[in-house]
Amino acid sequence: MQEKKRLVEKDASLKKDDLIVITGAGGFIAGNLALYFKKKGFTRIRAVDKKPLHDWYLRVPGVESLCLDVSIEANCRRVCEGAVEVYNLAADMGGMGFIERFRVECLRSILINTHMIEAAYNAGARRYFYSSSACAYNTLLQKDPKVRALKESDAYPAMAERGYGWEKLVSEMFCEEYWHERGLKTSIARFHNVYGPHGTWDGGREKAPAALCRKIIEAIDDGSRTLEIWGNGEQTRSFCYIDDCVKGIDKIMHCDELIATPINLGSSELVSINTLADKIEKIAGVKLKRNYKLDAPLGVAGRNSDNTFIKQVLKWEPDTTLNKGLAATYKWIKVQHENRKKGKRVVE
Ligand SMILES: NC(=O)c1ccc[n+]([C@@H]2O[C@H](COP(=O)([O-])OP(=O)(O)OC[C@H]3O[C@@H](n4cnc5c(N)ncnc54)[C@H](O)[C@@H]3O)[C@@H](O)[C@H]2O)c1
Numbered sequence: 001m002q003e004k005k006r007l008v009e010k011d012a013s014l015k016k017d018d019l020i021v022i023t024g025a026g027g028f029i030a031g032n033l034a035l036y037f038k039k040k041g042f043t044r045i046r047a048v049d050k051k052p053l054h055d056w057y058l059r060v061p062g063v064e065s066l067c068l069d070v071s072i073e074a075n076c077r078r079v080c081e082g083a084v085e086v087y088n089l090a091a092d093m094g095g096m097g098f099i100e101r102f103r104v105e106c107l108r109s110i111l112i113n114t115h116m117i118e119a120a121y122n123a124g125a126r127r128y129f130y131s132s133s134a135c136a137y138n139t140l141l142q143k144d145p146k147v148r149a150l151k152e153s154d155a156y157p158a159m160a161e162r163g164y165g166w167e168k169l170v171s172e173m174f175c176e177e178y179w180h181e182r183g184l185k186t187s188i189a190r191f192h193n194v195y196g197p198h199g200t201w202d203g204g205r206e207k208a209p210a211a212l213c214r215k216i217i218e219a220i221d222d223g224s225r226t227l228e229i230w231g232n233g234e235q236t237r238s239f240c241y242i243d244d245c246v247k248g249i250d251k252i253m254h255c256d257e258l259i260a261t262p263i264n265l266g267s268s269e270l271v272s273i274n275t276l277a278d279k280i281e282k283i284a285g286v287k288l289k290r291n292y293k294l295d296a297p298l299g300v301a302g303r304n305s306d307n308t309f310i311k312q313v314l315k316w317e318p319d320t321t322l323n324k325g326l327a328a329t330y331k332w333i334k335v336q337h338e339n340r341k342k343g344k345r346v347v348e
Pocket residue numbers: 023024025026027028029030048049050051068069070071072088089090091092093094112131132133134190191192193194195199200207
């Protein structure tokens with residue numbers, strides 16, 4: 001039987017004092033999202049993370065900041081009380097080194113979305129955002145560095161990244177069914193490698209752009225003049241700058257055509273890890289000897305974002321160039337590195 005397409009009632013536009021709830025806000029993307037909404041003039045933002053407040057990358061003045069674990073149902077009810085919009089970005093995650101090694105932790109993030117979406121629905125929230133990932137895509141399509149960019153339909157037939165990717169795919173399905181069965185307006189963005197200031201840059205969860213910036217800064221500082229690269233450096237990826245990511249979240253969340261419809265949120269500027277390192281070296285003004293660590297965790301051979309759909313629906317795509325975004329990221333990580341050396345407290 002063919003399902004009838006549900007009509008989307010237009011909701012009133014978000015008022016400046018409507019309550020916006022953002023989970024994972026002690027982390028990179030959600031912290032920047034809280035700052036984005038605050039700068040837009042929203043006065044009631046509730047930011048939530050399980051990390052102690054002093055470990056948050058960004059504490060935005062005037063934002064209610066709560067330290068709560070949202071894998072616990074009762075906490076989700078508390079967090080969603082009175083919410084008009086809910087942005088769920090909390091997840092146990094990191095770069096390849098983390099998601100290949102800690103699959104159980106990644107899978108357990110299913111508890112977060114399961115409880116958050118139910119709490120948002122029961123609280124009568126108007127819209128619910130879920131941060132999915134390019135790791136939800138079929139890995140069999142990503143075996144070649146000269147990869148064809150991934151379009152939204154490439155998630156099925158499913159063969160997602162073990163652990164992390166499957167959790168994302170199942171959580172996406174929750175969002176789709178809460179709309180179809182219960183009428184909760186959900187939005188699902190598949191992020192592709194987001195990078196920029198105020199993110200993880202050390203400690204094992206960092207992703208390639210931040211890791212390479214830090215390693216180059218350290219190699220200059222300690223005089224080793226050697227850069228360790230995971231794999232042979234020929235693996236390819238695209239990287240989305242944080243400002244594009246938060247702007248994209250806002251656009252996707254408020255587009256009725258995209259309700260319960262996963263969409264790529266990523267840059268389509270494909271580079272190899274070697275090229276990424278070249279670019280950062282140029283910013284730093286050095287050329288280092290490369291040491292290739294061939295047994296390091298690599299993930300898929302190549303991955304890029306096909307932006308046909310987002311351009312068609314939103315007439316927009318992430319467009320900050322890698323050179324511009326990396327320069328800002330490098331500068332920020334250099335300051336963190338210097339502060340740490342001076343014995344100042346920094347969040348990694
Ligand atoms: N950064 C990327 O490139 C990227 C790519 C694809 C998808 N994503 C997704 O975007 C979201 C945000 O990623 P990020 O890069 O900001 O990561 P992040 O690690 O910086 O932030 C995630 C935050 O969630 C918090 N968290 C984890 N479990 C929690 C819990 N039970 N209760 C409360 N808080 C909890 C963590 O403490 C952390 O601060 C995640 O869902 C991630 O899977 C990110």
